[in-house]
Amino acid sequence: MNASPPMYDVVGKRLNRLDGAGKVTGAAVYASDFSLPGMLHGRILRSPHPHAKIMRLDATAARKLPGVRAIVTGASQKLNRFGNFIKDFEVFATDRVYHIGQAIAGVAADSEYAAEQALKAIEVEYEPLPAVFDAIDALAQDAALVHPEWQNLKAAPIINRDGNRCGRTVIKFGDVEQGFRDSYRVYEHVFRTSPVHAGYTEPRVAVAQWSGPDQATVWCNAPLLFDTQSALAEIFGLPASHIRVVVPGIGGGFGGKLRLGMEHYAMALARAAKRPVRVMSTSEEELTAALFRQPATIELKTGVDREGRIVAKKGRIVVDSGACSGSGPLVASTATMILAGPYRIPNAEIEGVAVYTNNHPNGSVRAPSGPMPNFATESQMDMIAEDLGLDPLEIRMRNILREGDIAVNGQKMTSVGLAECLEKAAACIDWSQRKPEQSRGKGLACGWWMTSRGSSGAYLKLMQDGTLTMMVGVVEMGTGALTGAAQVVAEEMGMQLFDINVVSADSLTTPYDFGSQGSRTMFAVANASREAARDLLTKMRTRAAKALGADEGALEMREKAFWNGEKKITFAELAAQANAAVGGLIAEATYIAPAVEHGAARVQNHFSPSWPSPSFHVHATDVSVDEVLGEVTINRYVVAQDVGYAINPTYLEGQLEGGAVQGVGQALFEEIIMVNGQVQNGNLTDYKMPTSMDVPPIEVILVTHPSVAGPYGAKGVGEPPSIQPPAAVANAVAAACGKRIMQLPITAEKILMD
């Protein structure tokens, strides 16, 4: 179903984004631009050991250096442990370090240089302890424990822990062993992926200022204001409302800034120095001590019938959380859904496991649970097709979920544009000509993703000039999400886009929001704002009817006015009149995604067992492989995504293009190389991200099967485009040169080596 949608005045239009002028003129302010009078500069001393006891820490000499204003260590300030699911992070190490890069001390000084000199003057003695660096090794009974005291660490009840295992989720239904016995053939493979960086341009930064012994403000680039506020409140033992988190602007995040960055360091240093302190990651810290995408090992066993239909699927994805659990338990949990894939599966047993190692803690990167299991599932799908002599497109068409089907989590599917994505992507890339020439081939991969839940609030205020101020608690990450939400509000109000003044991202003043994550931002914020707009319009209509002496029903709304025949009252007049005499015109609303029914008996310890407003996507690519040099050239790249409805096609296409490029980076180039917990390529020369020379223009196809819950039928779109590239490229490489790559990235070495 893809009926041509009704025409609107503002939504569906390719309008320029609200924050565009600032971005192109350089006037836009980012968190890293923010400074305060009298502000000091903070730097962090980090552990060179993956696991060691701290025998001595002496900052006496450092304190005496010129310009040094404060030094904070684990001993000098009592700070509580933190962590989203398990309280296993320390702000500054106390008696032990458990990963390279762990913070040991902070220095606040008059300049970055003075702070750096002080770091060098802090004396630390360590006694190394046994460490573990591989997630599978870490699961062994006799493995060294990353947190010997793990049973004493506070954890959320959903977390299923055991020694180095810091999370385990299971989806199980049917009889998978019987399914394998009933299968025509059974395939069993192991895939591996590497850690990658989120790739944001602006480093993580925070400026903190205390306005009293128990009140502080932090200006930073955190996409989750209220999460950040809660975490800081926990660390400093303060009521959350005593900590104000403001995001002046953000230079990209892609999930990598979801967890605490520099905020806690800046707060601790500002408290000690009694001055505002700014702490900004250095480039080196970004590539050695940021929160990377978890590397994963994926074991996948699939049984199919003669026609290639899936009979049973058993899989396990083990993600390396690093030395602190971070996003790991959530990533492993959600990965079970991706490992199953958007397929009809009668019998399944799928496990997601998060594991502690002495590697640097990992975090969330765009579609955090996506590329690793999708790489496995979609690579194996092609391997099965090849073995059965089936067209990879055909085997998918036989297995994909369609409307009314029951997915692995027991959820009944509605609004499934997957078949259309497959057909359109295949048509676009001339799938019928899959092997156009020697050393050249085409591959495709499909997938699904959800639109995250969590609530969004919105305040609206009609201004004296007939425009509207819209206050929301999220951060514009650069996606255009708030422009999209403003388009929805403008449409409802009969206004133009630039009549909407969006104010966002201040924990004190803006309404609560679950934050800029999970492809939910535009979706949830537009829903909340639209509801508030409808409330506001009702109030305005009532007052307009009174002013015009007419029935509300007789009023027509156009040109920012209510009309009764030839008589009108403009929004500006209504606001002026209301402000002066009848009361200002304001409204509020909160949106929460409606619950989706799912088969509760099928899931254990699952973070997101039901998938609200799922999206569907297919990537197809045409690559050439230089069989002498092993170099992969992407000739064409097609993204077909069921976006539900395109509020602003331009920014939506931008998301799909950018996500695909990011995914191609993970497919072909990007890999944080870690040896014994030490990053080996911590610079942008050795850590290779794709440039415009590496990727051709992305061809985007918007498929629009409207969702029930989304504004105008929209679905979440931001994360999915970075999921399929590894699988799509791997499948194309295999088609081009016959080489099946089982571990990311797909480097020349792997293509050439046997």
Added chain:
Amino acid sequence: MNASPPMYDVVGKRLNRLDGAGKVTGAAVYASDFSLPGMLHGRILRSPHPHAKIMRLDATAARKLPGVRAIVTGASQKLNRFGNFIKDFEVFATDRVYHIGQAIAGVAADSEYAAEQALKAIEVEYEPLPAVFDAIDALAQDAALVHPEWQNLKAAPIINRDGNRCGRTVIKFGDVEQGFRDSYRVYEHVFRTSPVHAGYTEPRVAVAQWSGPDQATVWCNAPLLFDTQSALAEIFGLPASHIRVVVPGIGGGFGGKLRLGMEHYAMALARAAKRPVRVMSTSEEELTAALFRQPATIELKTGVDREGRIVAKKGRIVVDSGACSGSGPLVASTATMILAGPYRIPNAEIEGVAVYTNNHPNGSVRAPSGPMPNFATESQMDMIAEDLGLDPLEIRMRNILREGDIAVNGQKMTSVGLAECLEKAAACIDWSQRKPEQSRGKGLACGWWMTSRGSSGAYLKLMQDGTLTMMVGVVEMGTGALTGAAQVVAEEMGMQLFDINVVSADSLTTPYDFGSQGSRTMFAVANASREAARDLLTKMRTRAAKALGADEGALEMREKAFWNGEKKITFAELAAQANAAVGGLIAEATYIAPAVEHGAARVQNHFSPSWPSPSFHVHATDVSVDEVLGEVTINRYVVAQDVGYAINPTYLEGQLEGGAVQGVGQALFEEIIMVNGQVQNGNLTDYKMPTSMDVPPIEVILVTHPSVAGPYGAKGVGEPPSIQPPAAVANAVAAACGKRIMQLPITAEKILMD
């Protein structure tokens, strides 16, 4: 009626103010503390002529001086005329100046010093024009016109203009001439008052920054954000929403900052310099080019019967608006109510007239229409009593309005605590002993005032820690108004005062508010916030009932939790749960004072014909007069005010004490001495404000006749205490030494002369 009020947990308590810690530790930020990186300093070149044609203006030499970044004149930027009621203000003079101190050019430079040097280098040639300096003279048919083009100036329809007359309001009913004929005696006097400064500590200041060709932000100390925003929008020809007005803090205002101060200069200079610009009044500018309280001439004719009961009253107050109308028309209009006084009057004809002169434009000072007519009315009341041999207390008791009476504006009186104020003030000052010794005497004066209308909005948000953020559009002027409003919200929510985080004064983010003026701030903001709190509680209760599996009616609210027997859910849990799963908890409401019926036929061109929630007050003082030196010593000073209900008695008393001291300043010392439009005492040595040595501790009596519309019965309180001091002191001086002073201030010279 003054029943003992019910006991509350938070309201009615003498709690420390929310902003107290910042004020006593010096951490509080005021607008004058605000600065931006790269900010320039602006200064204003002002006219030395009261009326002149500008023949030549040459800034060539000034522009070449070091550090000068921009010079703006009337010719260099097209700026629209502005003014609250008549568009008679120019930002920079174009072809003509019409008062000394009028802005001619602005300079933005790297330093204050560089800007000042540039001012001196701007060459201006003038050709003087005839000028008029006395308001009564200015009304003459052949007077020189301050604005020869007055008919071309845009004006609000309410304004009744004619040449130099820029406003005229009339209250008229009964047959005043017949009344005089029916009277036992008729008294006719003329009183005069002088201009005074509002006396705020922090000078007027604004920092402006343009973020694009048509978007600007102004940080300033304007108490009326939305008025300021509208005025700036009008001047710069921009939609109001393109100008953001933020008040970081304010160091007193007392009405003197209600109209544009430095905002327009800062904006014009920042636009020209393409850099942020700060403009702050110098001390000299504050005392020569600020908006003073209008001087007035009051003609008053009163007929009484044998018992001293008023039979007829005819009066005219002429206020000098200066060269621009400013607040003048409103001040003259409202003054008619004060000139009538809180008395039963069967026949009246009272006129308020605002007049242009070539003096500096005047503005609003605390109870802008109050002290001048009250000085006349209450002085004459004593003169009548003396002539009739009546006790001044007794003559007032015979004439004052009581509940159910019809006031001069035709309004039926409810909640009138005036008799109680008279009785309590008299008892407190030992009125029965009115002449305790030679050269010593006691005087009293009574009055009334309204609580201004205009709407207030409020947003509320329940925070994760169970506290509340309250967003309102007003500025905390230092009165404790927002602490009072927060007490009301805390009471409603079952919270403590410090659980309320108040955010205020940002035109972009906070809801519309009529502003900090007219004794309405706490009254209106508390009403709006209370309504929002009730809405929020309803939402919270519904969710609490669901969480506890109980009927809403069965829930008890205490200790920031809802209880069902022993089971409870705390506000913090409710917020956390709501944020995560059910939707954030927010609410909004708008308050507008209910309309009050009045006798529309009695008033013409009246700005405030009905008086919502009027307050009543009596001041009594005991003074000694040194009959050799003419010096007046205040021995005791008593303020009895019907405040309706005391939300926080401490800050209310503070208002009453401060207002009385300010009024004593106008009574005894303060006077901007102007000769031919030129201030003669433009410094704080020659312009004398009372110090703590000049006034004894003020004795305050809170009378509480609850108003219908106020929160917990509160009435507006801020302005009234500065109304009665001139009359009370004048009456006490007359009682002490027999000298009746007809013109303010009551100086030694006036006491000794004649």
